[in-house]
Amino acid sequence: MGKIMTAIGLMSGTSMDGIDVALLRTDGDAIVEQGPSAGYAYEARFRDRLKQGLEDAKSIASREQRPGILADLERELTLRHVEAVQAFLRQNNILRESVDVIGFHGQTVLHRPDDALTVQIGDGALLARETGIDVVYDMRANDMEHGGQGAPLIPAYHAALARNAAANGELVQPVVFVNIGGISNLTFIGADVGLVAYDSGPGNTLIDQWVEAHAGIPFDQGGMIASEGSVLPDLAERYLLNPFFSSDRRRSLDRNDFAPPKGKDANLEDGARTLAYVTAAAIIKSASHLPAAPRTYIVCGGGRLNPVIMRDLASEATAHGANVLAAEAVGFNGDSMEAEAWAYLAVRAQRGLPLTYPGTTGVRQPVTGGKFASRTAG
Ligand SMILES: Nc1ncnc2c1ncn2[C@@H]1O[C@H](COP(=O)(O)OP(=O)(O)OP(=O)(O)O)[C@@H](O)[C@H]1O
Ligand SMILES: CC(=O)N[C@H]1[C@@H]2OC[C@@H](O2)[C@@H](O)[C@@H]1O[C@H](C)C(=O)O
Structure with missing residues (x-):
């Protein structure tokens, strides 16, 4: 059994309705203890910006590209996640220092598994710096690099x-x-x-x-x-x-x-x-x-x-x-389950455990994933 960690998961899903936040205590394996959760809705104007982002993403040919509004949008989206984390900690009287890691999904703006291309905007380094908490992000890419569909990860x-x-x-x-x-x-x-x-x-x-x-x-x-x-x-x-x-x-x-x-x-x-x-x-x-x-x-x-x-x-x-x-x-929470999953996956990623399997994404062998951003970097 690994150490039990306290993780926050952040999900901004394909409905683009807002950010789901959930706290989980887990060893990344069998132990999962759900903590509080919350949803922070996007207002109509920001949803329209995300829709514009999806349009602009259609011209992306390699995953680092940020055409049109995407570079600005990535920063805005990340800062909204910073605010969501801060509000969540405040509303639930949770000390930032008690959270070991954040699992950050970001926003999928393009997903073309047939071209091995999946793009989730979200600046993990900025989120780590602004929240003061380590972040695991971009958890779909490694699966695709190993022949997987990049989804689902839950x-x-x-x-x-x-x-x-x-x-x-x-x-x-x-x-x-x-x-x-x-x-x-x-x-x-x-x-x-x-x-x-x-x-x-x-x-x-x-x-x-x-x-x-x-x-x-x-x-x-x-x-x-x-x-x-x-x-x-x-x-x-x-x-x-x-x-x-x-x-x-x-x-x-x-x-x-x-x-x-x-x-x-x-x-x-x-x-x-x-x-x-x-x-x-x-x-x-x-x-x-x-x-x-x-x-x-x-x-x-x-x-x-x-x-x-x-x-x-x-x-x-x-x-x-x-x-x-x-x-x-x-006994499960149908609203927060995806955010809980991203907390769980962040702990698994930190422990080097698989996130995906041949049976879940078609990946060639079980693989871990995610990029790591330290709260103290930069
Ligand atoms: N009270 C409700 N009545 C009917 N539909 C609802 C209600 N609340 C939410 N929904 C539907 O659920 C959607 C949001 O679902 P959810 O948050 O699970 O999606 P998501 O996480 O964005 O998507 P994905 O899992 O594809 O990434 C809304 O866009 C709406 O269509
Ligand atoms: C590329 C991408 O963001 N896919 C989402 C989407 O929303 C639902 C479905 O399509 C699923 O494949 C995935 O999200 C869930 C949370 C997952 O990866 O498990």
Whole structure:
């Protein structure tokens, strides 16, 4: 057993809704003790800047390049993370000196696994200097350098959570964690095979883009709009017949891999309803590539707060003999799990332990990753 460390994880995900922060005490292995967590939302203007950043990132050919607004945006994003850490420490009466390390995801602005190119903006050295805490960042790149998809990285943490829950005899196996963020991903935890994980399809990103374009709101809170509409089978099929779902090869997704419908395709409510169905059906379709049929789905990420997605997922899963539980039903925190994972991965990186495995990203062999920025450097 390694030393137990206190780590803070910082996640700014593909939904671009804000920064999730979580404190974790962990040895980077079996011991995980969750501390407080919080979310710091971006205001609409900064979200628009991030969207501009995604546009500007399309011309990136090598990962150090920062065309257009990206250099400025990287600094602004990092300073927002500094503020989030400072607010989190203050609000929870945590001394900076008691935190050993920060795991910093940054913001994915480009992800092209077929070209071995993934770019997360975020200045680890600046974050370390300004917070006075050591930082591990850029945790996807080494995986890609070793033939992996660079995502998903959360499965190592899911495995630690499942080990603890299984020790309490709580879950019917095989268990699958489903993270419904901007994009959704699955982690399969079975008895006889190692971890199997991959991106499973669009999560909330299509719904978010649809309601933003047609109602001027960032997301469909509580599935209110979707619950007024009907599923349009032709539109749903257009998404679900995408070769992504039928291909034998699992690949990780960029936010732009699936485009939202055109205005003429649906009215506001039917569009939101159909996209909620697509989110759920995509998960079940992708689950058909798992080594065995799941019996329990544990759902985390913002999508679990959309009851329309959850109802569709439950009805599709039940038809395949599985039960769907929100993370909270088994004692996990579905909002902070990704941030907890980044704290966990930072400790693993510091200990030189693998972050990814052939079964999770397709990497050639288990590899560690991350860059290190010392609070005292410079
Ligand atoms: N109360 C709610 N009702 C409906 N949807 C919600 C609610 N709260 C959050 N969401 C959805 O969840 C999204 C945010 O989810 P989350 O924070 O898990 O994504 P992320 O971490 O940015 O994405 P990823 O996991 O792909 O990196 C929002 O954009 C919204 O679509
Ligand atoms: C490149 C990138 O940022 N991918 C994200 C995205 O959001 C969900 C899904 O696509 C997943 O692959 C990944 O994030 C999670 C947290 C992960 O790496 O585990």
